[in-house]
Amino acid sequence: MKILVAIKQVPARDSLLTAAASGKWIDESNLEYEINEPDAYALEEALQLKEAHGGEVVAVCAGPDRASATIREALAKGADRAIHIAVDDIVDWDTLATAKLLAAAVKTEAPDLVLTGLQSDDVGAGQAGVVMAELLGLPHATIIMQVDIEGGMLRVKRELEDGWFQHVGMPLPAVLTIQSGIKKLRYATLMGIKKAKTKEVKTLTPGELGVSHVASYELVGVTLPQKSKQTQMVKTVAELVEKLKNEVHVL
Amino acid sequence: MSGILAVLEAGHKLSAETLAAAVDLGAKLGLSVHSVEPGGTYTADGFTDGLAELIRTKQFQVVLFPHTYQVRDFAPKLATRFDRSLISDVIRLRVDSGVLFVTRQLFQGKMNAEIKPLGEPVFLSLQAGAYRAGEAEGVVVEAMPAAGAAPRQKPEEKFREAARAVDLSAAPIIVSVGRGIKEKENLSLIEDLAGALGAEIAASRPICDNGWLPMERQVGSSGQTVAPKLYVAVGLSGAIQHLVGMKGAKTVVAINKDENAPIFEVADYGMCADLFEVLPALTAAIRAAKG
Ligand SMILES: Cc1cc2nc3c(=O)[nH]c(=O)nc-3n(C[C@H](O)[C@H](O)[C@H](O)COP(=O)(O)OP(=O)(O)OC[C@H]3O[C@@H](n4cnc5c(N)ncnc54)[C@H](O)[C@@H]3O)c2cc1C
Ligand SMILES: Cc1cc2nc3c(=O)[nH]c(=O)nc-3n(C[C@H](O)[C@H](O)[C@H](O)COP(=O)(O)OP(=O)(O)OC[C@H]3O[C@@H](n4cnc5c(N)ncnc54)[C@H](O)[C@@H]3O)c2cc1C
Numbered sequence: 001m002k003i004l005v006a007i008k009q010v011p012a013r014d015s016l017l018t019a020a021a022s023g024k025w026i027d028e029s030n031l032e033y034e035i036n037e038p039d040a041y042a043l044e045e046a047l048q049l050k051e052a053h054g055g056e057v058v059a060v061c062a063g064p065d066r067a068s069a070t071i072r073e074a075l076a077k078g079a080d081r082a083i084h085i086a087v088d089d090i091v092d093w094d095t096l097a098t099a100k101l102l103a104a105a106v107k108t109e110a111p112d113l114v115l116t117g118l119q120s121d122d123v124g125a126g127q128a129g130v131v132m133a134e135l136l137g138l139p140h141a142t143i144i145m146q147v148d149i150e151g152g153m154l155r156v157k158r159e160l161e162d163g164w165f166q167h168v169g170m171p172l173p174a175v176l177t178i179q180s181g182i183k184k185l186r187y188a189t190l191m192g193i194k195k196a197k198t199k200e201v202k203t204l205t206p207g208e209l210g211v212s213h214v215a216s217y218e219l220v221g222v223t224l225p226q227k228s229k230q231t232q233m234v235k236t237v238a239e240l241v242e243k244l245k246n247e248v249h250v251l
Numbered sequence: 252m253s254g255i256l257a258v259l260e261a262g263h264k265l266s267a268e269t270l271a272a273a274v275d276l277g278a279k280l281g282l283s284v285h286s287v288e289p290g291g292t293y294t295a296d297g298f299t300d301g302l303a304e305l306i307r308t309k310q311f312q313v314v315l316f317p318h319t320y321q322v323r324d325f326a327p328k329l330a331t332r333f334d335r336s337l338i339s340d341v342i343r344l345r346v347d348s349g350v351l352f353v354t355r356q357l358f359q360g361k362m363n364a365e366i367k368p369l370g371e372p373v374f375l376s377l378q379a380g381a382y383r384a385g386e387a388e389g390v391v392v393e394a395m396p397a398a399g400a401a402p403r404q405k406p407e408e409k410f411r412e413a414a415r416a417v418d419l420s421a422a423p424i425i426v427s428v429g430r431g432i433k434e435k436e437n438l439s440l441i442e443d444l445a446g447a448l449g450a451e452i453a454a455s456r457p458i459c460d461n462g463w464l465p466m467e468r469q470v471g472s473s474g475q476t477v478a479p480k481l482y483v484a485v486g487l488s489g490a491i492q493h494l495v496g497m498k499g500a501k502t503v504v505a506i507n508k509d510e511n512a513p514i515f516e517v518a519d520y521g522m523c524a525d526l527f528e529v530l531p532a533l534t535a536a537i538r539a540a541k542g
Binding site for chain 1: 519533
């Protein structure tokens with residue numbers, strides 16, 4: 001069983017975000033990056049499926065040079081090899097264009113299963129996996145909390161709203177978007193980190209994949225959300241306790 | 252013929268808001284407003300085939316969806332059929348000199364981006380709270396064309412996990428903890444505060460994903476919906492999926508070290524501070540105040 005996992009590199013959580021001077025994206029000059037959280041879970045699911053069914057896990061990531069750190073981390077955790085689609089200006093590619101890149105890379109591998117995260121922590125369109133499925137002509141399901149494979153068929157548990165779930169069956173190959181929390185994440189071992197250095201990372205360019213992009217929107221600008229609510233900001237614990245006592249009446 | 256198509260989800264509270272948005276947009280853009288509510292068993296394949304046929308024959312210029320889990324499952328596929336990108340999670344629509352601009356959130360609500368869609372049809376999904384449900388007069392109701400090929404997905408019955416041992420919906424006071432707590436060991440700070448307040452403990456999703464607290468204490472779109480008298484959010488950013496589960500709280504207190512955290516936008520009282528410094532003092536002061 002060959003499993004492809006799409007992983008995106010995003011600014012580290014808790015980064016202090018400010019708009020770039022251009023007003024078109026965030027200021028990236030002092031940022032650190034990490035794997036998109038749901039993608040870490042997608043990778044974990046892929047590794048556990050491989051452990052159960054045998055086969056191979058291939059990580060694919062579209063992004064600039066710095067993305068290679070995230071790719072190495074995936075290899076250190078146990079991915080067998082990786083594809084780095086080298087794109088410097090990935091934020092300027094809309095989801096359709098990004099998914100075209102990923103789909104072209106998937107096609108060269110013909111996997112049995114493609115896993116993505118359910119959405120990215122930065123732009124958060126929440127659709128690259130679904131778009132890829134359509135481009136590849138594969139069935140898909142989203143927000144997945146459990147994956148079972150039996151006799152060439154998939155049976156997955158979809159998360160619905162308000163605590164509801166649903167099992168859905170479909171044939172392989174297929175694309176699934178994985179929800180955070182599906183399994184417990186592993187850490188990379190020292191051995192894994194060592195081994196990662198020797199694993200294959202194939203670099204492909206959009207040109208080599210035959211994909212170009214046409215803008216589907218024009219970015220006016222990014223801003224901090226405006227505050228509309230009159231939040232009373234308190235400075236001290238004493239002040240807060242006074243409010244809880246005299247205004248909220250809970251003490 | 253062309254116009255705006257609102258694709259509604261039967262029984263979903265966001266459908267009325269989406270229809271209101273379509274009506275408003277129709278008036279501003281001078282387009283007729285149509286709606287469709289696909290029925291029958293949902294599959295991504297079936298809904299995509301049927302709606303693609305409808306959009307193609309009637310040549311809609313704008314297609315609006317509520318940003319529900321079901322829409323997330325098929326709308327990107329549908330947009331792809333038209334070689335278009337869905338603009339998801341939209342919180343504001345603006346028309347300026349006949350041109351449509353949309354605002355969507357980035358970084359789980361920490362930033363906004365305004366974009367001008369290019370080309371047609373424009374596919375948009377609306378986030379909860381973007382529009383108030385209103386009158387929907389003059390909307391042409393469309394029938395969903397029959398699906399084409401048999402869907403590849405085989406959905407089974409929907410179900411809920413076994414009854415929850417904890418029911419947070421009736422709790423008068425809730426202390427809710429987010430990832431700002433850093434380590435499982437630090438949860439004792441939350442337990443102490445909750446103890447002093449006589450509160451139930453709740454959490455954001457990542458805390459439950461990590462197994463630090465049981466899933467049944469999760470508040471949000473995939474957890475419980477609560478409406479306490481007081482909701483104290485500690486080290487929790489206030490992503491929309493969390494907010495939908497607690498916006499019924501009468502009073503919200505937020506403690507967060509990031510002054511731009513979206514949780515402050517829903518808080519009545521905010522304290523921009525390091526929780527590790529504040530919590531011990533707060534717990535002690537509450538105990539003292541209670542005597
Ligand atoms: C301000 C701003 C606003 C934008 N708004 C939109 C918009 O409304 N609609 C739109 O289509 N595009 C938009 N974009 C472009 C956006 O950057 C691309 O959509 C992006 O490349 C992919 O979308 P995403 O990160 O939201 O992915 P999602 O669809 O949220 O990602 C889902 C999953 O796909 C996989 N994945 C996504 N990207 C990669 C990657 N580079 N490498 C490997 N795997 C990946 C991951 O597994 C991820 O978990 C915007 C860009 C900017 C700068
Ligand atoms: C389909 C879907 C369903 C989801 N369902 C849910 C759901 O039901 N419930 C839910 O909660 N989430 C849900 N999520 C996840 C949601 O999008 C957010 O990722 C999540 O709510 C963030 O949790 P958080 O606020 O704890 O973490 P973060 O966003 O990482 O926020 C941590 C906060 O702690 C603050 N902080 C850090 N250190 C300190 C300190 N020392 N002192 C004070 N403050 C500090 C930071 O400033 C930050 O604001 C869902 C997501 C998706 C895509």
